[in-house]
């Protein structure tokens with residue numbers, strides 16, 4: 396049996412993170428220049444049903460039976476078996492690699508889960524649909540993040556721009572025109588579970604004010620959707636600023652993110668905001684075409700440990 400290779404891209408949340416956990420809309424796009432990849436290679440000499448896991452990036456070399464029940468890798472493989480109605484995989488080595496920076500709001504965990512579900516199901520000759528892959532990746536996200544909205548698994552499994560409301564069918568966005576973004580990583584690791592959990596405590600202490608802030612974010616998301624679908628992308632800049640300010644008010648930004656946002660604007664970005672769970676991780680800046688490298692360099696000087704210039708185009712993000 397030949398080796399099967401499957402992959403899933405990273406993602407960027409353009410608008411609406413955190414409020415999306417509270418059933419407000421959010422917009423995310425795939426980041427196809429970085430990806431998680433899983434290769435499935437038949438192991439004819441291994442004992443029947445033995446699933447070896449080889450994840451060199453995280454120095455993990457083990458077998459499925461040695462993983463705890465609630466390990467995200469075990470959850471994904473079990474999800475595939477249950478969805479396909481089979482009891483085990485033929486003996487196989489699953490090699491997991493990823494070029495998506497981890498713990499940085501770029502969807503690395505969801506992408507690994509999606510690529511794994513796709514590789515395992517393709518290996519047994521029954522490739523799952525994008526939506527089935529998304530549902531299985533969601534199970535792993537629940538284990539890792541506690542109470543995820545489902546946006547990460549949706550965008551990486553479908554690899555298309557999405558307008559997402561928790562609990563509703565995903566809507567795919569058809570972008571009217573391309574625009575340029577610079578993504579920059581503060582280098583400060585942050586835990587999505589902790590950020591979402593801490594915000595929940597603040598929401599519980601003062602639901603009325605938080606609900607009003609979430610509503611304002613929802614308005615921004617809907618205005619951004621109109622621009623993305625109809626054109627005039629420079630207008631996204633002020634909306635990004637307004638969304639970042641509300642995320643600061645919600646308490647999910649940090650000094651490093653605020654500094655990079657400010658420096659991006661000073662260097663000529665049309666707008667900038669944190670992207671993902673915040674508390675560290677990444678920010679994104681909307682930049683005039685041609686200014687990507689210059690603004691990325693400024694962000695490096697201001698402390699970013701990783702930057703990437705991308706063009707978000709109707710076909711996807713490179």
Ligand code: PMV
Pocket residue numbers: 408411412413414415416499500501502540542543544545546547587591670671672673676
């Ligand atoms: O996984 P991250 O860091 O991109 O954050 C996900 C976005 C949140 O809205 C903060 C959480 C969620 O489940 O939607």
